[in-house]
Amino acid sequence: MGNLQIRSLSHSFPRDDGTTLQVLDHIDLDVRDKEFVCILGSSGCGKTTLLRLVAGLEEVRSGDIILNGEKIEGPNPNIGFVFQEYSLFPWRSVIDNTAFGLEMKGIPREERYKVAEHYLDLVHLTQFRESYPSELSGGMRQRVAVARALALDPVILLMDEPFGALDAQTRNMLQKELLDIWEKTKKTILFITHSVDEAVYLSDRIVVLTPRPGRICKIVDIDLPRPRNRTGAEFAEVRREVLDLINRNCSIQ
C-alpha cells in the first residue's frame, strides 16, 4: 500500500546574501495507492525539491509529508527513487547494483540474486547481469536504476525526470516499459517531468506547478483509457487541453 499525503509543505533555501529563496509554497497533495501521478512544471519551479523532500533527502522544515500514516523524516527503504542523472555505482556489475539494497539488509547472496534477477527480467536486461554500467547505454542504465529501486519492494516509486537525458525514441520505449512494470507491480508512482506529452501518456493525474515559488496551479485528471495511443486523435486532444490550461493559468507572469 502506498498512500502519500503532503500537507501545506513549504520550502526555502538560504542564499549567500542572507536572504532566502522560496522554492515551494504551501503544497497540498494526496497520492492514492497504486496511482500514477505526474508533477509537471518548468525548470526551476521546485519540482525536484518537492521529490527530494518526499524522499527524505532534504529536511522538511515547514509542513508534513506522511506515507501510510507515518511522517517522512529521512531516507527510507520503503521509498524507491530513480534519479535524473545516472546513479548506478560504476564499480558494481548490473546484478550487484540491482541487489545493493538487499545486500544492505543483510540478505544472503543467493537469495538476493534471485530477487534481483526477477527485477532485471522485468526491465529486460537479464543478459547484461555481469556487465558494468560503463558498458551500458543511457536507457539501459535507467532501466537498471528502476530495477534497483524496485528490488527493495518499496511502497512508492519516486522518479525525477528519469528519461530526461534520453533520445526521444528511447524515451517513448521506456515510458511504455514503465507502464508495463506499473501494471505488473501495482506501485504508487510519483513522476516528475517537464514534458506535457510524457505526463499525458503516463499519468492518472497531472499536478501542474507554477514557476518559482512552486505552487499547485491545477490538478488534471487524465481519463484516457489505457493502453494509450500517443498518435491518436483523442490523445492529441487531451494534450492540447492540458497545454491550453497551462498557458492560461500557470505560465510565468
Added chain:
Amino acid sequence: MKNLKQINRYWWLGALALLLALLIWEIVAEVIVRYSFILPAPTDVFSAFLELLGNGTLALDFEASLIHFGIGLLAALAVGIPIGIAMGWSRKFDAFLDPIIEILRPIPPLAWIPFAIIWFGLTIYSAGFVIFVGAVFPIIINTYSGFRSIPRIYVEAAKMLGCTKSRDLIRHIAFPAALPSIAAGIRIATGVGWMCLVAAELFGVSNYGLGKNLWQYYNLHRMDCVVVYMILLGLIGLLIDMVFRYYIDRHFLKWRTGEVA
C-alpha cells in the same frame, strides 16, 4: 586507445633509440673519455654485471632492499589510508589534522634520517622509516582528495537503498568510488619510496641492499659496478610500477575499462 595503438605500432622506434644510446655511450666512453672511472663503457658495465652475478650478492641485495621498501610501504599504507579516509570523510578531522600534515609534508624524507637512526638504530626499520616518510603523504593526499570528490549522487542513491550509516557508506560507496584516486596515490608513493631507498640504505643499516652496495662500490672506485646498481634500481622500480598497475587494473579497477580507455 588511438595513442596506445600508435605506441604499439612504433615500438621499434623506442628500441632503436635504446640501441643508439648504447652505441653513442660506448663510442664516447671508449674513444673520447677512455677512462673507466669517469665513464665506464656499456661493455665494462656488462662484464661487471656478470662478475656481480658470479659473486651471488645481487640476490641478497635485492632481497634486503625489498624488505626495506616493503616495511616502508606497508607502514605508509597502514597509516596513510585510514588518515586519508578520516580527513576525507569528516570536516572536523580534516580541520584538526590538516595543519600538522601541511607542516610535516614539505620536510624532505632524507631530513628524517638522523631521527630514524636515533629511534630505530641501525636496523631495517630505520631504512623502512625513511621510505615510509616518503610514501605516506602521497597516500594521505590522494585518499583524501578521492573521498572529497565522490559524486553526491552515489551517496544519495545509497541512502535511498537503505545504506545510511557512515561506516556502511564509507565501505560500500566512498571507498570504492575513491579507489582510482587511492590507487594513483599508492603508485606515486611506490615511486617516491623507491627513490628514498638508496639514501635510506646509505647510513649502513644492513650489509646488503641495492643502495647500500652502490655506495660500497663507489668507495671501492668500481664505477662500472655502480652503474650496474643504478640500472638495476631503475629496472626494478619500473617493474614494481608495472606489476602494481597491472594488478590494480585487473583486480580492482576493471569497471573503469571503457570509461577511460
